[in-house]
Amino acid sequence: QKEVEQNSGPLSVPEGAIASLNCTYSDRGSQSFFWYRQYSGKSPELIMSIYSNGDKEDGRFTAQLNKASQYVSLLIRDSQPSDSATYLCASDGGATNKLIFGTGTLLAVQP
């Protein structure tokens, strides 16, 4: 069974701080990794995709991938109250196009 694991949280950080969200995956054949943001009652919104080991930066967001450790992370710099949401980590199913999601980490940014 291919799994993506996340700490459900909540992760509470003060406004302006760096939020660090983590994720592990079980299938070594996974090639694509994604971070989605989901506000309560809304659909997942794609924030970042990452395919290679290392860091990928986009604005206040940095995704990190370590395939040897089967570990993906998302850093959010200068966290804002509007960043408060559930962050979903997802990977592909190896040789398939489906996405496998973790349970998500609830982030609360305190003003």
Place this chain on the structure above:
Amino acid sequence: EPEVTQTPSHQVTQMGQEVILRCVPISNHLYFYWYRQILGQKVEFLVSFYNNEISEKSEIFDDQFSVERPDGSNFTLKIRSTKLEDSAMYFCAAPGLNVIVAKNIQYFGAGTRLSVL
């Protein structure tokens, strides 16, 4: 902007009834995906659809479920004889424009909330 529009936003039905959820692409996507999310649980893959055929389905996608592209544009998910446990958010997803499908980027529609009473 999502690549797909879903209707209805909320569907209430009685147990045992059939429901049809619709997904309308913004452009001519060949790939479509359906996912569901039971309240408080993870997003789960149901089925992927490529060029008018099912390319992969999960264990959840049993004989109760079917997908079609009836008119070449709309993409439907049909649930026959709904059960209480089918209550969930159902999301349609599609790749973005100018996105290499192998990169597996998927954009989600706003979803349909299905409530089975």
